[in-house]
Amino acid sequence: MSDDLYQQAILEAARRGAENRRLDRPDGSSTVDNPLCGDRVTMDVCVRDGRIAAVGFRTRGCALCQASTALLADAAVSREPGTLARAEDEVVAMLGHDGPPPAPPFDTYAMFMPARRHPSRHTCVRLPFDALRQVLADATDGGSS
Amino acid sequence: MAALRRQFPILEQCDLHYLDNGATTQVPRAVLDVIVAHETSHRANVHRGVHRLAEAATEAFEDARATMARFLGAADKGEIVFTGGTTGAINLVAHAFGNRLAPGDEVVVSLLEHHSNLVPWQMLRDRRGVVLRVLPITGEGRLDLDNLGRVVGARTRLIAVTHVSNVTGAVTDVARVVEAARAVDAAVLLDGAQAAAHGPWDIPALGVDFYALSCHKMFGPHGVGVLWARRERLAAMDPFMGGGEMIRTVTLERTTFADPPQRFEAGTPPIAQAVGMAAAARWIEALPREACHAHLARLTGRLIEGLAERARTRLIGPAGLQARMPVVAFATAGIHPHDVCQVLDSHGVALRGGHHCAQPLMDHFDVAGTTRASLAVYNDDGDVDAFLTGLDDALGRFR
Structure with a gap:
C-alpha cells in the first residue's frame, strides 16, 4: 500500500534529495536518465586515496528516486567504490528477492522495503546507484587528502 | 452507461477506477467471445x-x-x-x-x-x-x-x-x-x-x-x-x-x-x-455515438474543473471541451507524476504518469512528466469522484 511506501522517513529523505547539492569542483560527474519515466539524476564525486571524499547531486525524479539519492550520498562518503557495488547488490536483493536490508551504513535503505510490492518502482530506487557507478568508473582520483 | 460498463468483465471483477484508457482500453465480453470462438473453432x-x-x-x-x-x-x-x-x-x-x-x-x-x-x-x-x-x-x-x-x-x-x-x-x-x-x-x-x-x-x-x-x-x-x-x-x-x-x-x-x-x-x-x-x-x-460523446465530454469537463479547483495542479492541454478528446494531463507542483499515480493506485484509480512517450513536449512545458487521466465510454462519475478524492490525498501527503 502507498501508506507504507510513503512513510515519513522516505518523505524526509526525499526532501533532502530534492535539494540542489552539486559540488563546485568534482573529480567527476555523471547524469543518468530513466527512459521509462524521464527521471534524471546527476551525481558528482570527489575521490581521495581511493575513497569517496564527497558526493553531490541534483535530481529530477519521484520521491523514491530523490530519497534514494539522499541516502546514497550520505552513506557513500569515505567508502571505497567496491563497497557501493556490494550495497547495490544488497538493495537489489532486498527489493527483488526478499533479501534482508543492506549492511551498514546502507541499512537506511530498509525504508524502501515496502517498494518490494511495486517492481515498476525499483528502478526509481536504483537510478542514483547507476549514476554513482558511472561517475566512479570515469572519475580521476584527486590524490592524497 | 451502467449497462455498458457491465459488458467489461475486468471492471466487474475488481473495485477498479480505470482511467488509463489512453494507454490501453479494456475489452468487452463480446470481443473476448469472438477471440475465443475463433481460436477454438x-x-x-x-x-x-x-x-x-x-x-x-x-x-x-x-x-x-x-x-x-x-x-x-x-x-x-x-x-x-x-x-x-x-x-x-x-x-x-x-x-x-x-x-x-x-x-x-x-x-x-x-x-x-x-x-x-x-x-x-x-x-x-x-x-x-x-x-x-x-x-x-x-x-x-x-x-x-x-x-x-x-x-x-x-x-x-x-x-x-x-x-x-x-x-x-x-x-x-x-x-x-x-x-x-x-x-x-x-x-x-x-x-x-x-x-x-x-x-x-x-x-x-x-x-x-x-x-x-x-x-x-x-x-x-x-x-x-x-x-x-x-x-x-x-x-x-x-x-x-x-x-x-x-x-x-x-x-x-x-x-x-x-x-x-x-x-x-x-x-x-x-x-x-x-x-x-x-x-x-x-x-x-453499435454504440450510441452522440450519447457517448456527450457522456465523455461531461466527465472530461468534471476532470478539468476538478483540477482548476485545486491549487498546485496545472492542466496541460485545452481548458475547453471543443475539439478535444477525454485525455486530461496535468502537472503537480512538488509532486512527481509517479508518486501521484502510486497514491491514486491505493484508491483503486489507474492513471498514467511520466513523459507519455512525448519527451520533447515535456521539455517544452518544462516538466519531467505529467499525470494523465484518460477516459473511455465505460467510465462514470464514480471514477471521477475516486480520482478527485485520491488526488486530494496525494496533494495532502506531499506538501
Whole structure:
C-alpha cells in the first residue's frame, strides 16, 4: 500500500534529495536518465586515496528516486567504490528477492522495503546507484587528502 | 452507461477506477467471445492452406479487413494493411514511403507527437538525408497551424502529425493540414492511435493519405493495428519487410512481390487479433455515438474543473471541451507524476504518469512528466469522484 511506501522517513529523505547539492569542483560527474519515466539524476564525486571524499547531486525524479539519492550520498562518503557495488547488490536483493536490508551504513535503505510490492518502482530506487557507478568508473582520483 | 460498463468483465471483477484508457482500453465480453470462438473453432494459418480450418481462418481474417475498411470509411478493403499497431504502421510508411524520398526532401512533424511518430522520421532523416521540420504548438497544446506556412514548403513530401494528442487531448484540424499539404503536393499521415476508440471515422473524406491505429486502444486485443493508405500510395511503395505471404514468385535469383495489401504483410499475421479487432470495431459501431460523446465530454469537463479547483495542479492541454478528446494531463507542483499515480493506485484509480512517450513536449512545458487521466465510454462519475478524492490525498501527503 502507498501508506507504507510513503512513510515519513522516505518523505524526509526525499526532501533532502530534492535539494540542489552539486559540488563546485568534482573529480567527476555523471547524469543518468530513466527512459521509462524521464527521471534524471546527476551525481558528482570527489575521490581521495581511493575513497569517496564527497558526493553531490541534483535530481529530477519521484520521491523514491530523490530519497534514494539522499541516502546514497550520505552513506557513500569515505567508502571505497567496491563497497557501493556490494550495497547495490544488497538493495537489489532486498527489493527483488526478499533479501534482508543492506549492511551498514546502507541499512537506511530498509525504508524502501515496502517498494518490494511495486517492481515498476525499483528502478526509481536504483537510478542514483547507476549514476554513482558511472561517475566512479570515469572519475580521476584527486590524490592524497 | 451502467449497462455498458457491465459488458467489461475486468471492471466487474475488481473495485477498479480505470482511467488509463489512453494507454490501453479494456475489452468487452463480446470481443473476448469472438477471440475465443475463433481460436477454438477456426485457428489455422491464412491464405495458404486448403483444409477447412484454413479456409475458415482466411475468411475470418479477410472479413476483418473488410470490417476495418468500413470502420474507417474506406470503400476498398485492399487499402487496409494489418500491422502490429500504430508504431508498426508508421514505421512501415517511414520505410516504404520514406525510402522514395531524396536527400533534402522534407518531412514535417510536430512538437505534439508521440515518439512513435517522431523517432521513425528521425531515423529516416539519418538514413536518407531527409530534412525534418517541426511544427510548433500553441500554449494550450494544439498544433500551431498558423505556422504551417513557415514549415511547409516546396520540398515538403509528407506531413506526419497526430489526429488526437495522447497528452493534451487536442484534436487536430485536419482540413487545414491537408490544405497546406495539397498546396505543395505533399502527402499527409495521421497518427490515429488516440482517435480510434472514438470512431467510426470517414478517413478518406479527411483527405489524408495514411492513417495508423492500434487495436488495444479501441477495446480490442494487443498486438494488432491498421495502416490505411490510399491504394495509389500503397501501389507506389516497395515492401518494408520480406518473407512469406508478401511474394508473387521467388527464385534463388530474385523475388517479385504481391499486390497491396499483402505486399506489406510479410509473415504470418496476427490472425485472431485481427478478428478481435473487427469485433471491437463492430462493438464501437453499435454504440450510441452522440450519447457517448456527450457522456465523455461531461466527465472530461468534471476532470478539468476538478483540477482548476485545486491549487498546485496545472492542466496541460485545452481548458475547453471543443475539439478535444477525454485525455486530461496535468502537472503537480512538488509532486512527481509517479508518486501521484502510486497514491491514486491505493484508491483503486489507474492513471498514467511520466513523459507519455512525448519527451520533447515535456521539455517544452518544462516538466519531467505529467499525470494523465484518460477516459473511455465505460467510465462514470464514480471514477471521477475516486480520482478527485485520491488526488486530494496525494496533494495532502506531499506538501
